[in-house]
Amino acid sequence: MTTISTRPIETAAHDRLYRLLRQQIMVGEMLPGQALTLRGLAKQYGVSMTPVRESLRRLVAEGALTLTASGRVSTPELSNERIEELATLRSLIEPELAARALPRAHFALIDRLSAINTANAEAVAKHDAVSYIRTNLDFHRTLYLRAQSPAILAVAETVWLQLGPTMRALYGRVQRNEPPRHHRMILSALRAGDEPALRLAVRADVTSGLRHLSQRGW
Amino acid sequence: MTTISTRPIETAAHDRLYRLLRQQIMVGEMLPGQALTLRGLAKQYGVSMTPVRESLRRLVAEGALTLTASGRVSTPELSNERIEELATLRSLIEPELAARALPRAHFALIDRLSAINTANAEAVAKHDAVSYIRTNLDFHRTLYLRAQSPAILAVAETVWLQLGPTMRALYGRVQRNEPPRHHRMILSALRAGDEPALRLAVRADVTSGLRHLSQRGW
């Protein structure tokens, strides 16, 4: 779960629904091709069509959902080419975020990253795809937050969002014992303060998922 | 104007309004800090509040507009740090797009780019900021379309969108005789098929705008 603090803040209905759906999509709780209807979601969450429409519209704008010609929204089924593009974006953006975070990465942060890594390993052991994706993204986000670059981080999160349903379908069938191999490399580069090594490790981590994919010839 | 072909296609009202506003924002027809109201736009364009709300929501999601805590929408006033981030994103993404377009950049494309460049120079001569921005973006988009990478291009356009109002404010006061210096470098790199030179030229072109900015200590 990401950053759920105790909030007495009362947020608008459309925003709550947006965050809920966004979270579900990003961690892969929805499969590619799943259809979403305005009235269905409205009834499911006890609101009217208006806030549902707004949150769906927003998610479509971010690429988290796709819109058919007739206006129906569904979770996207990405083509191979699109997945490759998104992986390229990750490999362009995330090393930069990591490099920006490096000067500010102290012990406490590295410890937290290690802890997240442990949780990630547990998710692998349990074959829990959703937990795996969530802890994996948490690892990256926790590091990148230190970059103090909200605009760049926002773009990275948008890319994650677009990959969400596909990652689920992917990691669901990979099922290998992959403990986050590259995450260790990232941690040691952080400890050593070695920026080139850090950039390489992040790039390798980010593109490793893609590699599984194209080998299987989707 | 971008890609207006003869379309008998009847698009939804919210989508038409979205495209209209997006275009205005991207080319800098709106100044930073300008406020937009639901009822105001609804009356102005002869529709109800509903489609206005949807298009504004979408533009906010893309970062083209900002949302105050009370829900008011206005065109963003970017901080220096945010501008620097967006420039970094451009310098990361656009060289990649250019490199992908390079193998497919034939004579006809280079001729079109030269023509756009000429129009750009005319805009400079007339001190027409909006035309300058429009032709400048057209130059980049025309090249990047050849990359056949819609997902990456979409991210680049989102960044342009976020920079729109600021670019207007910036170029409005630069007013120098800058004929697109780096554009020539891009064209010759394209003709030579020299990918490293192309990447460098694009990066230089993209970050040159920022340079003016930070020199003036906004």
Add this chain to the structure above:
DNA sequence: TGCAGGGATTTGTGATCACATTCGCGCATC
């Protein structure tokens, strides 16, 4: 057994309304 037709249902779109909050501006007070 497969396929085309048609009607009922589902679905998105846009309009309108009530309500609570916020904003803006003038007035009174110090």
Add this chain to the structure above:
DNA sequence: GATGCGCGAATGTGATCACAAATCCCTGCA
């Protein structure tokens, strides 16, 4: 003359409804 107060106007939010289009399913025919 400056500042805080309060009221009216303006604004976003969410609900509901009418309508048109798309979809789905079932029936009948080849």
